[in-house]
Amino acid sequence: MLEIRALEVAYGDIQVLWGIDLDVREGEIVSLVGSNGAGKSTLIRTISGLTRSFKGEILYNGQDITRLKTSEIVGLGISQVPEGRKLFFGMTVQENLMMGAFSRKDKEAVAQDLRFTYELFHRLEERKKQLAGTMSGGEQQMCAIGRALMTRPKLLLIDELSLGLSPLLVENLLDAIGKIYERWGTSILLVEQDVQTALEYSGRGYVLETGRIVLSGSASDLLENPRIMQSYLGI
Amino acid sequence: MKHIMEGENISKFFGGLAAISELDFRIKEGEIVGLIGPNGAGKTTLINIVTGVAPASKGAVLFRGKDITRSKPHHIGRMGIARTFQVVKPFAGMTVAENVLVAALFGKHGMKRSRKEAMANVDVVLETVGLAPKRDVPVESTTIPDRKRLELAKALAMEPDLVFLDEVMAGLTPKEVENVMGLIQRLNREGMSFLVIEHVMKAVMGISHRVLVLHHGKPIAEGTPQEVVRDEKVISAYLGSRYGKKAGVALDA
Numbered sequence: 324m325l326e327i328r329a330l331e332v333a334y335g336d337i338q339v340l341w342g343i344d345l346d347v348r349e350g351e352i353v354s355l356v357g358s359n360g361a362g363k364s365t366l367i368r369t370i371s372g373l374t375r376s377f378k379g380e381i382l383y384n385g386q387d388i389t390r391l392k393t394s395e396i397v398g399l400g401i402s403q404v405p406e407g408r409k410l411f412f413g414m415t416v417q418e419n420l421m422m423g424a425f426s427r428k429d430k431e432a433v434a435q436d437l438r439f440t441y442e443l444f445h446r447l448e449e450r451k452k453q454l455a456g457t458m459s460g461g462e463q464q465m466c467a468i469g470r471a472l473m474t475r476p477k478l479l480l481i482d483e484l485s486l487g488l489s490p491l492l493v494e495n496l497l498d499a500i501g502k503i504y505e506r507w508g509t510s511i512l513l514v515e516q517d518v519q520t521a522l523e524y525s526g527r528g529y530v531l532e533t534g535r536i537v538l539s540g541s542a543s544d545l546l547e548n549p550r551i552m553q554s555y556l557g558i
Numbered sequence: 559m560k561h562i563m564e565g566e567n568i569s570k571f572f573g574g575l576a577a578i579s580e581l582d583f584r585i586k587e588g589e590i591v592g593l594i595g596p597n598g599a600g601k602t603t604l605i606n607i608v609t610g611v612a613p614a615s616k617g618a619v620l621f622r623g624k625d626i627t628r629s630k631p632h633h634i635g636r637m638g639i640a641r642t643f644q645v646v647k648p649f650a651g652m653t654v655a656e657n658v659l660v661a662a663l664f665g666k667h668g669m670k671r672s673r674k675e676a677m678a679n680v681d682v683v684l685e686t687v688g689l690a691p692k693r694d695v696p697v698e699s700t701t702i703p704d705r706k707r708l709e710l711a712k713a714l715a716m717e718p719d720l721v722f723l724d725e726v727m728a729g730l731t732p733k734e735v736e737n738v739m740g741l742i743q744r745l746n747r748e749g750m751s752f753l754v755i756e757h758v759m760k761a762v763m764g765i766s767h768r769v770l771v772l773h774h775g776k777p778i779a780e781g782t783p784q785e786v787v788r789d790e791k792v793i794s795a796y797l798g799s800r801y802g803k804k805a806g807v808a809l810d811a
Contacts, residue, residue: 557762
């Protein structure tokens with residue numbers, strides 16, 4: 324479904340991704356792990372068209388999306404839950420959610436998806452008229468997931484789901500994502516700092532180290548591989 | 559072995575947030591100390607404290623036994639302490655060489671020398687860090703990797719005894735990282751002491767005699783690189799607590 328080939332990305336003169344090859348197949352949950360500054364968010368942002376590559380290509384269902392606009396990429400069914408949530412703070416919860424459906428014309432399905440979002444996150448329904456910026460970190464993360472869900476994604480990119488959240492809350496969020504997966508078969512690329520949680524949740528994983536993929540394979544094999552620790556800690 | 563720097567019970571508050579709390583640390587003469595920790599651990603804050611850029615809220619910093627806790631950055635520079643900035647800070651409107659000259663004039667030997675003598679030293683430093691070909695280029699037209707090198711050049715031109723390096727290897731190619739590692743080790747053999755913050759873990763683990771690990775402003779481990787990477791608290795800080803616990807059990811077995 325998603326095929327990334329020999330992707331290279333730089334910020335000005337500083338190259339941060341080198342020759343990245345990565346696949347996400349239909350209906351698959353894949354995690355991407357690696358230490359600070361490895362380039363995980365850059366890769367997610369490049370898939371979404373928020374950052375541009377200077378080499379390599381990104382194919383989505385065989386179509387080259389490397390140079391498409393972010394709005395077009397979202398239109399094709401790739402949606403992102405960004406690191407730090409990036410909610411529209413001056414808008415209410417429901418307005419934030421509806422921004423996810425901004426370009427959708429299928430009004431009935433949108434209403435249905437909004438109901439689904441509120442079923443997943445009762446807290447959001449209780450707070451639908453509240454300004455998004457006034458909620459707790461966990462509630463904001465629910466809202467960010469909900470907003471992505473409102474695009475009715477076929478591929479969901481999730482960047483640092485657990486950042487600053489309690490383990491119990493993370494478990495609840497993962498349960499909710501599991502329900503999205505069950506309902507729509509949405510493929511998921513999960514960037515996560517908690518290696519154990521990420522790999523237990525995924526079928527396959529990739530380990531990124533200073534801009535290069537140094538390991539990949541089935542999640543259970545990766546969990547047993549001491550090379551992961553080396554990639555984080557250097558030796 | 560004598561200590562070149564000692565930090566005693568250092569805390570730094572930003573409003574109600576303790577960026578560093580009750581930290582003790584030591585750097586021995588001739589030592590390379592690695593300072594690691596996840597984002598937001600307080601690493602750069604520590605450099606800002608010991609160089610007078612943002613003094614400690616509590617505690618004391620001693621340089622060769624002398625209290626420098628409240629000393630101004632330019633005095634600290636004169637004493638033989640230099641630093642680099644993670645977000646590069648070139649002096650605009652000057653060439654590369656002029657940038658380094660400013661550092662040379664504000665360093666340990668500073669005003670005691672003529673401008674000409676200082677300039678001779680600048681050329682040596684530019685050669686050392688590989689910036690000699692860019693000597694007379696306006697700093698605005700240099701690349702980011704060059705500006706990283708310029709940070710290092712400015713620190714070295716101060717002829718310091720103790721250098722704090724804040725992520726000088728970020729964004730460099732593996733080959734360039736190797737060069738900088740070699741340079742640090744060479745200067746260290748000639749007597750310079752270092753504290754190195756670095757996200758390129760292979761580099762910091764490769765050159766440090768001792769590693770101090772900060773997490774949320776507190777020290778969680780200290781030891782040789784081999785010791786700290788086997789520490790459950792360190793593994794948890796980097797890979798998550800569940801992974802750390804599992805790894806800790808495996809390491810004990």
